[in-house]
Amino acid sequence: MSTLQCVLNMKLSRESDRSMGKRSKANIIYNTSLPVIFGVKKYADALLNIVKARDINVNYRLNLIEVRTDKQEAVFEMLDHPGETRTFQYEMLHVTPPMAAPDVIQKSVLADADGWLDVNKDNLQHKKYSNIFGIGDCTNLPTSKTAAAVAAQSAILSKTISLVMMNQKPTHKYNGYTSCPLVTAYNKCVLAEFDYDAQPLETFPFDQGKERRSMFHMKADLMPYLYWYALLKGFWGGPEPLRKLMHLGQQ
Missing domain, CATH: 3.50.50.100 (FAD/NAD(P)-binding domain)
Structure with a gap:
Protein backbone atom coordinates (compact mmCIF):
# COMPACT_ATOMS: atom_id res chain seq x y z
CA MET A 1 0.00 0.00 0.00
CA SER A 2 1.32 3.42 -0.93
CA THR A 3 1.97 6.37 1.37
CA LEU A 4 -0.94 8.09 -0.29
CA GLN A 5 -3.37 5.31 0.53
CA CYS A 6 -2.33 5.51 4.17
CA VAL A 7 -3.35 9.15 4.24
CA LEU A 8 -6.67 8.31 2.70
CA ASN A 9 -7.37 5.46 5.09
CA MET A 10 -6.84 7.88 7.96
CA LYS A 11 -9.36 10.21 6.43
CA LEU A 12 -11.86 7.42 6.03
CA SER A 13 -11.18 6.36 9.62
CA ARG A 14 -11.96 9.89 10.65
CA GLU A 15 -15.26 9.67 8.75
CA SER A 16 -16.04 6.40 10.51
CA ASP A 17 -15.19 7.87 13.91
CA ARG A 18 -17.40 10.85 13.25
CA SER A 19 -20.34 8.72 12.13
CA MET A 20 -20.11 6.75 15.39
CA GLY A 21 -19.74 9.88 17.52
CA LYS A 22 -16.17 9.09 18.56
CA ARG A 23 -14.21 11.71 16.62
CA SER A 24 -13.66 13.94 19.65
CA LYS A 25 -11.92 11.05 21.41
CA ALA A 26 -9.69 10.09 18.48
CA ASN A 27 -6.18 11.48 17.92
CA ILE A 28 -5.28 10.65 14.32
CA ILE A 29 -1.56 10.89 13.49
CA TYR A 30 0.05 10.44 10.09
CA ASN A 31 3.81 9.89 10.01
CA THR A 32 5.73 9.77 6.74
CA SER A 33 9.38 9.41 5.84
CA LEU A 34 8.88 11.94 3.06
CA PRO A 35 9.36 15.70 3.43
CA VAL A 36 5.91 16.35 1.93
CA ILE A 37 2.47 14.80 2.21
CA PHE A 38 2.31 14.24 -1.56
CA GLY A 39 4.86 14.67 -4.32
CA VAL A 40 2.79 16.99 -6.53
CA LYS A 41 2.33 20.44 -5.01
CA LYS A 42 -1.17 21.04 -6.34
CA TYR A 43 -2.53 17.89 -4.70
CA ALA A 44 -0.33 18.27 -1.63
CA ASP A 45 -1.91 21.66 -1.01
CA ALA A 46 -5.37 20.14 -1.37
CA LEU A 47 -4.53 17.34 1.06
CA LEU A 48 -3.06 19.75 3.59
CA ASN A 49 -6.28 21.75 3.57
CA ILE A 50 -8.23 18.56 4.14
CA VAL A 51 -6.10 17.25 7.01
CA LYS A 52 -6.18 20.67 8.65
CA ALA A 53 -9.96 20.85 8.42
CA ARG A 54 -10.24 17.33 9.83
CA ASP A 55 -7.74 17.82 12.64
CA ILE A 56 -5.24 15.15 11.51
CA ASN A 57 -1.70 15.54 12.83
CA VAL A 58 1.00 15.13 10.17
CA ASN A 59 4.69 14.49 10.91
CA TYR A 60 7.38 14.37 8.24
CA ARG A 61 10.72 12.60 7.91
CA LEU A 62 9.88 9.83 10.38
CA ASN A 63 10.68 6.23 9.45
CA LEU A 64 9.12 3.32 11.35
CA ILE A 65 11.82 1.00 12.72
CA GLU A 66 10.10 -0.94 15.51
CA VAL A 67 6.65 -1.89 16.75
CA ARG A 68 6.34 -2.94 20.39
CA THR A 69 3.04 -4.76 20.34
CA ASP A 70 3.11 -5.59 24.05
CA LYS A 71 3.23 -1.89 24.90
CA GLN A 72 1.35 -0.67 21.82
CA GLU A 73 4.26 1.57 20.87
CA ALA A 74 5.56 2.49 17.43
CA VAL A 75 9.18 3.70 17.26
CA PHE A 76 10.31 5.99 14.46
CA GLU A 77 13.79 7.16 13.52
CA MET A 78 14.04 10.90 12.92
CA LEU A 79 15.63 11.11 9.50
CA ASP A 80 16.73 14.72 9.91
CA HIS A 81 18.34 13.92 13.28
CA PRO A 82 20.47 10.77 12.86
CA GLY A 83 20.51 8.55 15.93
CA GLU A 84 17.38 10.06 17.46
CA THR A 85 14.02 8.31 17.71
CA ARG A 86 10.46 9.23 18.59
CA THR A 87 7.92 6.87 20.13
CA PHE A 88 4.16 7.02 19.64
CA GLN A 89 1.51 5.23 21.67
CA TYR A 90 -1.21 3.72 19.52
CA GLU A 91 -4.50 1.85 19.71
CA MET A 92 -4.76 1.16 15.98
CA LEU A 93 -1.66 1.13 13.77
CA HIS A 94 -1.78 1.20 9.97
CA VAL A 95 1.61 0.51 8.39
CA THR A 96 2.95 0.71 4.83
CA PRO A 97 5.90 -1.69 4.53
CA PRO A 98 8.93 -0.97 2.32
CA MET A 99 8.45 -2.06 -1.29
CA ALA A 100 10.84 -4.09 -3.46
Missing part, protein backbone atom coordinates in the same frame (compact mmCIF):
# COMPACT_ATOMS: atom_id res chain seq x y z
CA ALA A 101 10.93 -5.99 -6.73
CA PRO A 102 10.70 -9.81 -6.51
CA ASP A 103 13.90 -11.82 -6.01
CA VAL A 104 13.82 -13.10 -9.58
CA ILE A 105 14.60 -9.53 -10.65
CA GLN A 106 16.58 -8.25 -7.67
CA LYS A 107 19.06 -11.09 -7.87
CA SER A 108 19.49 -11.03 -11.63
CA VAL A 109 21.65 -9.13 -14.10
CA LEU A 110 18.52 -7.22 -15.14
CA ALA A 111 18.36 -5.15 -11.96
CA ASP A 112 19.82 -1.74 -11.20
CA ALA A 113 21.77 -1.01 -8.01
CA ASP A 114 18.53 -0.75 -6.01
CA GLY A 115 17.09 -4.03 -7.28
CA TRP A 116 14.55 -2.76 -9.83
CA LEU A 117 14.31 -3.74 -13.49
CA ASP A 118 16.62 -1.26 -15.22
CA VAL A 119 14.70 0.21 -18.15
CA ASN A 120 14.81 3.36 -20.23
CA LYS A 121 12.21 5.73 -18.79
CA ASP A 122 11.05 6.84 -22.25
CA ASN A 123 10.69 3.67 -24.32
CA LEU A 124 10.62 1.06 -21.49
CA GLN A 125 13.43 -0.94 -23.10
CA HIS A 126 16.08 -2.49 -20.86
CA LYS A 127 19.21 -0.34 -20.77
CA LYS A 128 21.54 -3.28 -21.42
CA TYR A 129 19.46 -6.00 -23.07
CA SER A 130 17.55 -4.59 -26.04
CA ASN A 131 15.23 -7.59 -26.31
CA ILE A 132 13.84 -7.06 -22.80
CA PHE A 133 11.16 -4.55 -21.84
CA GLY A 134 9.39 -3.74 -18.61
CA ILE A 135 6.35 -1.99 -17.22
CA GLY A 136 4.71 -1.81 -13.82
CA ASP A 137 5.83 -2.07 -10.23
CA CYS A 138 9.02 -4.09 -10.86
CA THR A 139 10.67 -1.33 -12.89
CA ASN A 140 12.80 1.64 -11.86
CA LEU A 141 10.63 4.12 -13.76
CA PRO A 142 10.61 7.35 -11.70
CA THR A 143 6.86 7.57 -11.25
CA SER A 144 4.23 6.24 -8.87
CA LYS A 145 3.47 2.54 -9.11
CA THR A 146 -0.23 2.46 -9.95
CA ALA A 147 -2.55 0.63 -12.33
CA ALA A 148 -3.02 3.90 -14.19
CA ALA A 149 0.71 4.08 -14.83
CA VAL A 150 0.72 0.48 -16.08
CA ALA A 151 -2.10 1.28 -18.50
CA ALA A 152 -0.23 4.23 -20.01
CA GLN A 153 2.99 2.22 -20.11
CA SER A 154 1.27 -0.66 -21.88
CA ALA A 155 0.16 1.62 -24.70
CA ILE A 156 3.75 2.78 -25.25
CA LEU A 157 5.13 -0.74 -24.90
CA SER A 158 2.80 -2.10 -27.56
CA LYS A 159 3.97 0.49 -30.07
CA THR A 160 7.62 0.12 -29.09
CA ILE A 161 7.73 -3.67 -29.43
CA SER A 162 6.01 -3.49 -32.81
CA LEU A 163 8.72 -1.17 -34.10
CA VAL A 164 11.56 -3.24 -32.62
CA MET A 165 10.18 -6.41 -34.20
CA MET A 166 10.38 -4.62 -37.58
CA ASN A 167 14.00 -3.60 -36.82
CA GLN A 168 12.98 0.01 -36.43
CA LYS A 169 14.01 2.43 -33.71
CA PRO A 170 11.41 3.08 -30.97
CA THR A 171 9.93 6.56 -31.30
CA HIS A 172 7.03 6.67 -28.84
CA LYS A 173 7.78 8.04 -25.39
CA TYR A 174 6.16 7.45 -22.02
CA ASN A 175 5.79 10.76 -20.18
CA GLY A 176 5.49 9.27 -16.70
CA TYR A 177 1.70 9.59 -16.57
CA THR A 178 0.12 8.13 -13.48
CA SER A 179 -3.02 8.68 -11.47
CA CYS A 180 -3.81 8.47 -7.77
CA PRO A 181 -7.51 8.73 -6.86
CA LEU A 182 -7.41 10.25 -3.38
CA VAL A 183 -10.56 9.05 -1.64
CA THR A 184 -11.09 11.63 1.06
CA ALA A 185 -14.57 10.62 2.28
CA TYR A 186 -17.21 7.98 1.68
CA ASN A 187 -18.43 9.88 -1.37
CA LYS A 188 -15.63 12.28 -2.36
CA CYS A 189 -12.37 11.97 -4.22
CA VAL A 190 -9.52 14.12 -5.50
CA LEU A 191 -8.34 12.64 -8.81
CA ALA A 192 -4.60 13.33 -8.99
CA GLU A 193 -3.00 12.87 -12.40
CA PHE A 194 0.58 13.88 -13.15
CA ASP A 195 3.75 13.18 -15.14
CA TYR A 196 7.46 12.53 -14.61
CA ASP A 197 8.03 16.17 -13.68
CA ALA A 198 5.36 16.04 -10.94
CA GLN A 199 3.21 18.37 -13.00
CA PRO A 200 -0.57 17.88 -13.17
CA LEU A 201 -1.64 16.06 -16.34
CA GLU A 202 -5.39 16.08 -15.86
CA THR A 203 -7.92 14.40 -18.09
CA PHE A 204 -10.96 16.56 -17.40
CA PRO A 205 -11.36 20.27 -18.20
CA PHE A 206 -12.01 21.26 -14.58
CA ASP A 207 -9.89 21.58 -11.45
CA GLN A 208 -9.17 18.05 -10.25
CA GLY A 209 -7.48 19.39 -7.14
CA LYS A 210 -10.88 19.66 -5.46
CA GLU A 211 -12.91 16.98 -3.70
CA ARG A 212 -15.66 15.84 -6.03
CA ARG A 213 -18.46 13.29 -5.81
CA SER A 214 -18.16 12.65 -9.57
CA MET A 215 -14.53 11.59 -9.19
CA PHE A 216 -15.50 9.26 -6.35
CA HIS A 217 -18.02 7.49 -8.57
CA MET A 218 -15.44 7.29 -11.33
CA LYS A 219 -13.10 5.43 -8.99
CA ALA A 220 -15.76 3.30 -7.33
CA ASP A 221 -17.90 2.45 -10.36
CA LEU A 222 -15.96 3.01 -13.60
CA MET A 223 -12.35 2.17 -12.76
CA PRO A 224 -13.01 -1.43 -11.62
CA TYR A 225 -14.68 -2.06 -14.98
CA LEU A 226 -11.76 -0.50 -16.86
CA TYR A 227 -9.33 -2.62 -14.86
CA TRP A 228 -10.99 -6.04 -15.18
CA TYR A 229 -12.56 -5.78 -18.61
CA ALA A 230 -10.30 -3.36 -20.48
CA LEU A 231 -6.79 -3.07 -19.02
CA LEU A 232 -6.25 -6.76 -18.27
CA LYS A 233 -7.53 -7.69 -21.74
CA GLY A 234 -5.33 -5.17 -23.51
CA PHE A 235 -8.06 -2.73 -24.51
CA TRP A 236 -7.16 0.19 -22.20
CA GLY A 237 -3.95 2.15 -22.67
CA GLY A 238 -4.73 5.04 -20.38
CA PRO A 239 -6.78 8.21 -20.83
CA GLU A 240 -4.48 10.09 -23.22
CA PRO A 241 -6.93 10.06 -26.19
CA LEU A 242 -9.74 11.22 -23.91
CA ARG A 243 -7.49 13.89 -22.37
CA LYS A 244 -6.61 15.29 -25.79
CA LEU A 245 -10.28 15.34 -26.72
CA MET A 246 -11.29 17.07 -23.48
CA HIS A 247 -8.56 19.69 -23.87
CA LEU A 248 -9.00 20.12 -27.63
CA GLY A 249 -5.61 18.63 -28.38
CA GLN A 250 -3.70 20.99 -26.10
CA GLN A 251 -2.21 18.19 -23.92
Whole structure:
Protein backbone atom coordinates (compact mmCIF):
# COMPACT_ATOMS: atom_id res chain seq x y z
CA MET A 1 0.00 0.00 0.00
CA SER A 2 1.32 3.42 -0.93
CA THR A 3 1.97 6.37 1.37
CA LEU A 4 -0.94 8.09 -0.29
CA GLN A 5 -3.37 5.31 0.53
CA CYS A 6 -2.33 5.51 4.17
CA VAL A 7 -3.35 9.15 4.24
CA LEU A 8 -6.67 8.31 2.70
CA ASN A 9 -7.37 5.46 5.09
CA MET A 10 -6.84 7.88 7.96
CA LYS A 11 -9.36 10.21 6.43
CA LEU A 12 -11.86 7.42 6.03
CA SER A 13 -11.18 6.36 9.62
CA ARG A 14 -11.96 9.89 10.65
CA GLU A 15 -15.26 9.67 8.75
CA SER A 16 -16.04 6.40 10.51
CA ASP A 17 -15.19 7.87 13.91
CA ARG A 18 -17.40 10.85 13.25
CA SER A 19 -20.34 8.72 12.13
CA MET A 20 -20.11 6.75 15.39
CA GLY A 21 -19.74 9.88 17.52
CA LYS A 22 -16.17 9.09 18.56
CA ARG A 23 -14.21 11.71 16.62
CA SER A 24 -13.66 13.94 19.65
CA LYS A 25 -11.92 11.05 21.41
CA ALA A 26 -9.69 10.09 18.48
CA ASN A 27 -6.18 11.48 17.92
CA ILE A 28 -5.28 10.65 14.32
CA ILE A 29 -1.56 10.89 13.49
CA TYR A 30 0.05 10.44 10.09
CA ASN A 31 3.81 9.89 10.01
CA THR A 32 5.73 9.77 6.74
CA SER A 33 9.38 9.41 5.84
CA LEU A 34 8.88 11.94 3.06
CA PRO A 35 9.36 15.70 3.43
CA VAL A 36 5.91 16.35 1.93
CA ILE A 37 2.47 14.80 2.21
CA PHE A 38 2.31 14.24 -1.56
CA GLY A 39 4.86 14.67 -4.32
CA VAL A 40 2.79 16.99 -6.53
CA LYS A 41 2.33 20.44 -5.01
CA LYS A 42 -1.17 21.04 -6.34
CA TYR A 43 -2.53 17.89 -4.70
CA ALA A 44 -0.33 18.27 -1.63
CA ASP A 45 -1.91 21.66 -1.01
CA ALA A 46 -5.37 20.14 -1.37
CA LEU A 47 -4.53 17.34 1.06
CA LEU A 48 -3.06 19.75 3.59
CA ASN A 49 -6.28 21.75 3.57
CA ILE A 50 -8.23 18.56 4.14
CA VAL A 51 -6.10 17.25 7.01
CA LYS A 52 -6.18 20.67 8.65
CA ALA A 53 -9.96 20.85 8.42
CA ARG A 54 -10.24 17.33 9.83
CA ASP A 55 -7.74 17.82 12.64
CA ILE A 56 -5.24 15.15 11.51
CA ASN A 57 -1.70 15.54 12.83
CA VAL A 58 1.00 15.13 10.17
CA ASN A 59 4.69 14.49 10.91
CA TYR A 60 7.38 14.37 8.24
CA ARG A 61 10.72 12.60 7.91
CA LEU A 62 9.88 9.83 10.38
CA ASN A 63 10.68 6.23 9.45
CA LEU A 64 9.12 3.32 11.35
CA ILE A 65 11.82 1.00 12.72
CA GLU A 66 10.10 -0.94 15.51
CA VAL A 67 6.65 -1.89 16.75
CA ARG A 68 6.34 -2.94 20.39
CA THR A 69 3.04 -4.76 20.34
CA ASP A 70 3.11 -5.59 24.05
CA LYS A 71 3.23 -1.89 24.90
CA GLN A 72 1.35 -0.67 21.82
CA GLU A 73 4.26 1.57 20.87
CA ALA A 74 5.56 2.49 17.43
CA VAL A 75 9.18 3.70 17.26
CA PHE A 76 10.31 5.99 14.46
CA GLU A 77 13.79 7.16 13.52
CA MET A 78 14.04 10.90 12.92
CA LEU A 79 15.63 11.11 9.50
CA ASP A 80 16.73 14.72 9.91
CA HIS A 81 18.34 13.92 13.28
CA PRO A 82 20.47 10.77 12.86
CA GLY A 83 20.51 8.55 15.93
CA GLU A 84 17.38 10.06 17.46
CA THR A 85 14.02 8.31 17.71
CA ARG A 86 10.46 9.23 18.59
CA THR A 87 7.92 6.87 20.13
CA PHE A 88 4.16 7.02 19.64
CA GLN A 89 1.51 5.23 21.67
CA TYR A 90 -1.21 3.72 19.52
CA GLU A 91 -4.50 1.85 19.71
CA MET A 92 -4.76 1.16 15.98
CA LEU A 93 -1.66 1.13 13.77
CA HIS A 94 -1.78 1.20 9.97
CA VAL A 95 1.61 0.51 8.39
CA THR A 96 2.95 0.71 4.83
CA PRO A 97 5.90 -1.69 4.53
CA PRO A 98 8.93 -0.97 2.32
CA MET A 99 8.45 -2.06 -1.29
CA ALA A 100 10.84 -4.09 -3.46
CA ALA A 101 10.93 -5.99 -6.73
CA PRO A 102 10.70 -9.81 -6.51
CA ASP A 103 13.90 -11.82 -6.01
CA VAL A 104 13.82 -13.10 -9.58
CA ILE A 105 14.60 -9.53 -10.65
CA GLN A 106 16.58 -8.25 -7.67
CA LYS A 107 19.06 -11.09 -7.87
CA SER A 108 19.49 -11.03 -11.63
CA VAL A 109 21.65 -9.13 -14.10
CA LEU A 110 18.52 -7.22 -15.14
CA ALA A 111 18.36 -5.15 -11.96
CA ASP A 112 19.82 -1.74 -11.20
CA ALA A 113 21.77 -1.01 -8.01
CA ASP A 114 18.53 -0.75 -6.01
CA GLY A 115 17.09 -4.03 -7.28
CA TRP A 116 14.55 -2.76 -9.83
CA LEU A 117 14.31 -3.74 -13.49
CA ASP A 118 16.62 -1.26 -15.22
CA VAL A 119 14.70 0.21 -18.15
CA ASN A 120 14.81 3.36 -20.23
CA LYS A 121 12.21 5.73 -18.79
CA ASP A 122 11.05 6.84 -22.25
CA ASN A 123 10.69 3.67 -24.32
CA LEU A 124 10.62 1.06 -21.49
CA GLN A 125 13.43 -0.94 -23.10
CA HIS A 126 16.08 -2.49 -20.86
CA LYS A 127 19.21 -0.34 -20.77
CA LYS A 128 21.54 -3.28 -21.42
CA TYR A 129 19.46 -6.00 -23.07
CA SER A 130 17.55 -4.59 -26.04
CA ASN A 131 15.23 -7.59 -26.31
CA ILE A 132 13.84 -7.06 -22.80
CA PHE A 133 11.16 -4.55 -21.84
CA GLY A 134 9.39 -3.74 -18.61
CA ILE A 135 6.35 -1.99 -17.22
CA GLY A 136 4.71 -1.81 -13.82
CA ASP A 137 5.83 -2.07 -10.23
CA CYS A 138 9.02 -4.09 -10.86
CA THR A 139 10.67 -1.33 -12.89
CA ASN A 140 12.80 1.64 -11.86
CA LEU A 141 10.63 4.12 -13.76
CA PRO A 142 10.61 7.35 -11.70
CA THR A 143 6.86 7.57 -11.25
CA SER A 144 4.23 6.24 -8.87
CA LYS A 145 3.47 2.54 -9.11
CA THR A 146 -0.23 2.46 -9.95
CA ALA A 147 -2.55 0.63 -12.33
CA ALA A 148 -3.02 3.90 -14.19
CA ALA A 149 0.71 4.08 -14.83
CA VAL A 150 0.72 0.48 -16.08
CA ALA A 151 -2.10 1.28 -18.50
CA ALA A 152 -0.23 4.23 -20.01
CA GLN A 153 2.99 2.22 -20.11
CA SER A 154 1.27 -0.66 -21.88
CA ALA A 155 0.16 1.62 -24.70
CA ILE A 156 3.75 2.78 -25.25
CA LEU A 157 5.13 -0.74 -24.90
CA SER A 158 2.80 -2.10 -27.56
CA LYS A 159 3.97 0.49 -30.07
CA THR A 160 7.62 0.12 -29.09
CA ILE A 161 7.73 -3.67 -29.43
CA SER A 162 6.01 -3.49 -32.81
CA LEU A 163 8.72 -1.17 -34.10
CA VAL A 164 11.56 -3.24 -32.62
CA MET A 165 10.18 -6.41 -34.20
CA MET A 166 10.38 -4.62 -37.58
CA ASN A 167 14.00 -3.60 -36.82
CA GLN A 168 12.98 0.01 -36.43
CA LYS A 169 14.01 2.43 -33.71
CA PRO A 170 11.41 3.08 -30.97
CA THR A 171 9.93 6.56 -31.30
CA HIS A 172 7.03 6.67 -28.84
CA LYS A 173 7.78 8.04 -25.39
CA TYR A 174 6.16 7.45 -22.02
CA ASN A 175 5.79 10.76 -20.18
CA GLY A 176 5.49 9.27 -16.70
CA TYR A 177 1.70 9.59 -16.57
CA THR A 178 0.12 8.13 -13.48
CA SER A 179 -3.02 8.68 -11.47
CA CYS A 180 -3.81 8.47 -7.77
CA PRO A 181 -7.51 8.73 -6.86
CA LEU A 182 -7.41 10.25 -3.38
CA VAL A 183 -10.56 9.05 -1.64
CA THR A 184 -11.09 11.63 1.06
CA ALA A 185 -14.57 10.62 2.28
CA TYR A 186 -17.21 7.98 1.68
CA ASN A 187 -18.43 9.88 -1.37
CA LYS A 188 -15.63 12.28 -2.36
CA CYS A 189 -12.37 11.97 -4.22
CA VAL A 190 -9.52 14.12 -5.50
CA LEU A 191 -8.34 12.64 -8.81
CA ALA A 192 -4.60 13.33 -8.99
CA GLU A 193 -3.00 12.87 -12.40
CA PHE A 194 0.58 13.88 -13.15
CA ASP A 195 3.75 13.18 -15.14
CA TYR A 196 7.46 12.53 -14.61
CA ASP A 197 8.03 16.17 -13.68
CA ALA A 198 5.36 16.04 -10.94
CA GLN A 199 3.21 18.37 -13.00
CA PRO A 200 -0.57 17.88 -13.17
CA LEU A 201 -1.64 16.06 -16.34
CA GLU A 202 -5.39 16.08 -15.86
CA THR A 203 -7.92 14.40 -18.09
CA PHE A 204 -10.96 16.56 -17.40
CA PRO A 205 -11.36 20.27 -18.20
CA PHE A 206 -12.01 21.26 -14.58
CA ASP A 207 -9.89 21.58 -11.45
CA GLN A 208 -9.17 18.05 -10.25
CA GLY A 209 -7.48 19.39 -7.14
CA LYS A 210 -10.88 19.66 -5.46
CA GLU A 211 -12.91 16.98 -3.70
CA ARG A 212 -15.66 15.84 -6.03
CA ARG A 213 -18.46 13.29 -5.81
CA SER A 214 -18.16 12.65 -9.57
CA MET A 215 -14.53 11.59 -9.19
CA PHE A 216 -15.50 9.26 -6.35
CA HIS A 217 -18.02 7.49 -8.57
CA MET A 218 -15.44 7.29 -11.33
CA LYS A 219 -13.10 5.43 -8.99
CA ALA A 220 -15.76 3.30 -7.33
CA ASP A 221 -17.90 2.45 -10.36
CA LEU A 222 -15.96 3.01 -13.60
CA MET A 223 -12.35 2.17 -12.76
CA PRO A 224 -13.01 -1.43 -11.62
CA TYR A 225 -14.68 -2.06 -14.98
CA LEU A 226 -11.76 -0.50 -16.86
CA TYR A 227 -9.33 -2.62 -14.86
CA TRP A 228 -10.99 -6.04 -15.18
CA TYR A 229 -12.56 -5.78 -18.61
CA ALA A 230 -10.30 -3.36 -20.48
CA LEU A 231 -6.79 -3.07 -19.02
CA LEU A 232 -6.25 -6.76 -18.27
CA LYS A 233 -7.53 -7.69 -21.74
CA GLY A 234 -5.33 -5.17 -23.51
CA PHE A 235 -8.06 -2.73 -24.51
CA TRP A 236 -7.16 0.19 -22.20
CA GLY A 237 -3.95 2.15 -22.67
CA GLY A 238 -4.73 5.04 -20.38
CA PRO A 239 -6.78 8.21 -20.83
CA GLU A 240 -4.48 10.09 -23.22
CA PRO A 241 -6.93 10.06 -26.19
CA LEU A 242 -9.74 11.22 -23.91
CA ARG A 243 -7.49 13.89 -22.37
CA LYS A 244 -6.61 15.29 -25.79
CA LEU A 245 -10.28 15.34 -26.72
CA MET A 246 -11.29 17.07 -23.48
CA HIS A 247 -8.56 19.69 -23.87
CA LEU A 248 -9.00 20.12 -27.63
CA GLY A 249 -5.61 18.63 -28.38
CA GLN A 250 -3.70 20.99 -26.10
CA GLN A 251 -2.21 18.19 -23.92
